[in-house]
Amino acid sequence: MDNFILFAGTANPTLANAIAQELHVPLAASIAEHFPDGEVAVELLESVRQKSVFILQSTSPPVNDHLVELLAFADACRRAAASRITAIVPYFGYARADKRHGRCEPITASMVADLLQAVGVNHVVTLDLHTPQIEGFFRIPVDSLTAVPSLHQTLRHHLPPDVVVVSPDTGRVQMATQYAQRLDSSVVVLHKQRKSSSETEVTRIVGDVRDRPCLIVDDMISTGGTINRSIEALLNAGARPEITIAATHGLFVKDARAKLTHPSVQAVFVTDTVLPKETDWQQLQVVSVAPLIAAVIRRFQTNGSIGDLF
Numbered sequence: 001m002d003n004f005i006l007f008a009g010t011a012n013p014t015l016a017n018a019i020a021q022e023l024h025v026p027l028a029a030s031i032a033e034h035f036p037d038g039e040v041a042v043e044l045l046e047s048v049r050q051k052s053v054f055i056l057q058s059t060s061p062p063v064n065d066h067l068v069e070l071l072a073f074a075d076a077c078r079r080a081a082a083s084r085i086t087a088i089v090p091y092f093g094y095a096r097a098d099k100r101h102g103r104c105e106p107i108t109a110s111m112v113a114d115l116l117q118a119v120g121v122n123h124v125v126t127l128d129l130h131t132p133q134i135e136g137f138f139r140i141p142v143d144s145l146t147a148v149p150s151l152h153q154t155l156r157h158h159l160p161p162d163v164v165v166v167s168p169d170t171g172r173v174q175m176a177t178q179y180a181q182r183l184d185s186s187v188v189v190l191h192k193q194r195k196s197s198s199e200t201e202v203t204r205i206v207g208d209v210r211d212r213p214c215l216i217v218d219d220m221i222s223t224g225g226t227i228n229r230s231i232e233a234l235l236n237a238g239a240r241p242e243i244t245i246a247a248t249h250g251l252f253v254k255d256a257r258a259k260l261t262h263p264s265v266q267a268v269f270v271t272d273t274v275l276p277k278e279t280d281w282q283q284l285q286v287v288s289v290a291p292l293i294a295a296v297i298r299r300f301q302t303n304g305s306i307g308d309l310f
């Protein structure tokens with residue numbers, strides 16, 4: 001356990017410190033700042049020669065800055081002869097750009113995978129990837145963990161017994177099923193259609209929500225539009241106005257908080273993969289994934305399996 005070093009980019013110092021504390025190691029010293037023209041400047045202040053290096057960085061907003069910082073850290077480690085570079089990316093930005101919708105579009109998630117490999121990353125650890133097939137963009141190992149067990153541990157105490165788990169679109173059915181199995185509940189699926197990059201509508205509900213409290217689950221909340229439309233659709237379909245929301249990544253961009261501040265919403269659970277900026281929001285509960293990530297680092301350093309952590 002002693003021949004590794006943990007660097008953190010600037011995306012989420014709170015999570016980085018919590019992981020370091022769990023592991024009883026200090027965070028390695030480094031500088032990450034911007035030149036006056038906006039370029040990212042990174043410097044390692046500790047030797048990484050022949051060491052296993054972990055770089056912690058969510059590529060959360062500002063996505064491009066955090067991504068370039070992560071790439072710069074990895075490049076610096078490779079050039080300074082680190083023996084192994086593991087990028088721990090709790091929130092993997094650009095994951096929604098995993099396919100082409102038109103002939104003239106990029107697959108940006110694939111481009112990010114190429115960039116990480118080009119700078120020498122040997123292994124990627126992330127949580128609740130938007131789609132599991134993103135792993136296929138990499139030729140290196142990718143461990144996509146899930147925060148479902150961590151979130152379930154906390155939210156199960158807050159849910160009414162007859163709760164039904166709602167997947168806000170077909171892409172989240174597997175996640176909703178994981179929650180439903182743990183809660184001994186059933187799954188309802190909403191059919192969501194995207195009108196624009198920030199506007200969606202629910203066209204159909206598969207399952208019965210009449211007089212049932214609902215738990216809406218998702219991988220991420222960005223603008224809050226998906227959840228907002230889901231709440232409206234569920235209430236229109238006769239759901240009890242007792243709604244709980246659980247998402248792994250709480251980005252809360254633009255007026256997301258206002259969109260989720262609805263009289264029927266009792267609580268919003270997210271993890272700390274993204275640094276929470278809403279500190280005075282009574283309904284918001286943040287569950288830390290620091291113990292999970294620390295456990296992964298520990299297992300990697302002792303060549304242990306992480307199978308039971310999924």
Ligand code: R5P
Pocket residue numbers: 096130168169171172198218219220221222223224225226227
């Ligand atoms: C979409 O497929 C994702 O799983 C999320 O539902 C979506 O990205 C959330 O974004 P927003 O909060 O802006 O609707």
